[in-house]
Amino acid sequence: MPAERLLPTPEAEDLLALVTEIARDELKPRASADEEAENFPRDLFTLIGKSGLLGLPYAERWGGAELPYEVYLQALEEIASAWMTVGVGLSVHTMSCYALAHYGTDEQRDRWLPDMLGGELLGAYALSETQAGSDAAALSTRARLAGDEYLVNGTKAWITHAGVADFYTTMVRTGEGSHGVSCLLVDSSTTGLSAAPRERKMGLTGSPTAQLIFDDTAVPAGRLIGEEGAGLRIALSSLSSGRLGIAACAVGLAQAALDEAVEYAKGRTQFGRPIIEFQGLEFLLADMAATVESARATYLDAARRRDRGLDFQRQSSIAKLIATDGAMKVTTDAVQVLGGAGYTRDFPVERYMREAKVPQIFEGTNQIQRMLIARSLKGA
Known part of the structure; x- marks a missing residue:
C-alpha cells in the first residue's frame, strides 16, 4: 500500500x-x-x-x-x-x-x-436499461400515477446488487423527453418487483449483477424523490460523484496489483539475483507506480474541487478515465511480472486483471467520458 x-x-x-x-x-x-x-x-x-x-x-x-x-x-x-x-x-x-x-x-x-x-439497508442504483445505457435519457421503464401510488412497468439492466439490495434508487419515465424522467425510492419487498438470474461475468463474480423487473409494481407516491421530471438531473448529478468512487476503486485495485508484483519480483530469483534488479523489470514497475500515483492525484484533485463547491464534472470524467484505463494497464503488467505464475489462480493478479475491465465500462464508458471531456472543452 x-x-x-x-x-x-x-x-x-x-x-x-x-x-x-x-x-x-x-x-x-x-x-x-x-x-x-x-x-x-x-x-x-x-x-x-x-x-x-x-x-x-x-x-x-x-x-x-x-x-x-x-x-x-x-x-x-x-x-x-x-x-x-x-x-x-x-x-x-x-x-x-x-x-x-x-x-x-x-x-x-x-x-x-x-x-x-x-448498515441496516443496502442500496442499488437502477438507471441503465438494455437500450438505455450510455443514453440515459432513452430509458423506457414507465411509472403511471394511480391515486397515491405509481405503477411501474419495465426492465432495468446491469444492476449491481439486484436481488440482494434492500432498496433501489430507480429512474423511471413519468413523461416525455429528458424532462419526463423521475426518481423513485423502491423498497425491495414491493409486490411486482423481481430480479432475473445473475449475469455470468468475467470478473467481480462475488458482486451480483442482474436485470430488475417491474411488473405493475406499486410504489407509494411518497417515495418520489424530488419533483416529477427531475430524475435525469438527479441521475447525472449522482453519476458525477459516483465516477469518483469508481476511480478510487480502480486505483485501489491497481495498487494491490503493483504491491503483488513488487513482492513477487523481490522474491523471484533468476540468473543468480532477484528479478527486481533487472533494468527491464525495474522500468516496468516504475511505470506501474507512476500510473497508480498519477491516477490517485487526479481523483483527489477532483474530490477537492467538489469539497470546495467548485464545478468538478470534467475532472470527475478525467479521473474515471485515467484511473480505470490505468488499472487495466497496471493489472495486465502485474500478470506479466509474475509470468506463468501470474496466469494461474494461485496468485491474485489474474483476478485483478479480470476485475479491472468493467470499471472502464460502468458509470459511463470511457468513450462517453472522452465525449464529456471534449464537450466541456468546447463549452457545449
Whole structure:
C-alpha cells in the first residue's frame, strides 16, 4: 500500500487506520475464495455500516460522518485494494443514497437515511436499461400515477446488487423527453418487483449483477424523490460523484496489483539475483507506480474541487478515465511480472486483471467520458 497519505485532519488519519485494519483482517483473507465461489459478502457490508463507513460523506444528522469527499475516496480505495467487490459495492451504495440525501425532503431523510447509512439497508442504483445505457435519457421503464401510488412497468439492466439490495434508487419515465424522467425510492419487498438470474461475468463474480423487473409494481407516491421530471438531473448529478468512487476503486485495485508484483519480483530469483534488479523489470514497475500515483492525484484533485463547491464534472470524467484505463494497464503488467505464475489462480493478479475491465465500462464508458471531456472543452 502507499507509504503515506496526505489526510486533512488527525481524525481522518484515525479513520483510515480503522479502514486499513478492517480491509486487512476482514476483507482480504476472504476475497479469493468468495470470488471463486461467487459468494456475495453481505455480512461485510453490515460490518462496514456498524463501523460507520457507509455514510462517510453524508450529514451527521442522519448518521453520516460528514467528512470531505477526499477522505471518503481514500477510505474507499483502501477497501477496494483488499477486495474490489466490496469497494465497488460501497461506491454503489453511496451513490444509491445520493438522491435521497441531496434531493429528498427532511421527512423522507429522517425516515430512511439513518438505516441506509448505518448498515441496516443496502442500496442499488437502477438507471441503465438494455437500450438505455450510455443514453440515459432513452430509458423506457414507465411509472403511471394511480391515486397515491405509481405503477411501474419495465426492465432495468446491469444492476449491481439486484436481488440482494434492500432498496433501489430507480429512474423511471413519468413523461416525455429528458424532462419526463423521475426518481423513485423502491423498497425491495414491493409486490411486482423481481430480479432475473445473475449475469455470468468475467470478473467481480462475488458482486451480483442482474436485470430488475417491474411488473405493475406499486410504489407509494411518497417515495418520489424530488419533483416529477427531475430524475435525469438527479441521475447525472449522482453519476458525477459516483465516477469518483469508481476511480478510487480502480486505483485501489491497481495498487494491490503493483504491491503483488513488487513482492513477487523481490522474491523471484533468476540468473543468480532477484528479478527486481533487472533494468527491464525495474522500468516496468516504475511505470506501474507512476500510473497508480498519477491516477490517485487526479481523483483527489477532483474530490477537492467538489469539497470546495467548485464545478468538478470534467475532472470527475478525467479521473474515471485515467484511473480505470490505468488499472487495466497496471493489472495486465502485474500478470506479466509474475509470468506463468501470474496466469494461474494461485496468485491474485489474474483476478485483478479480470476485475479491472468493467470499471472502464460502468458509470459511463470511457468513450462517453472522452465525449464529456471534449464537450466541456468546447463549452457545449
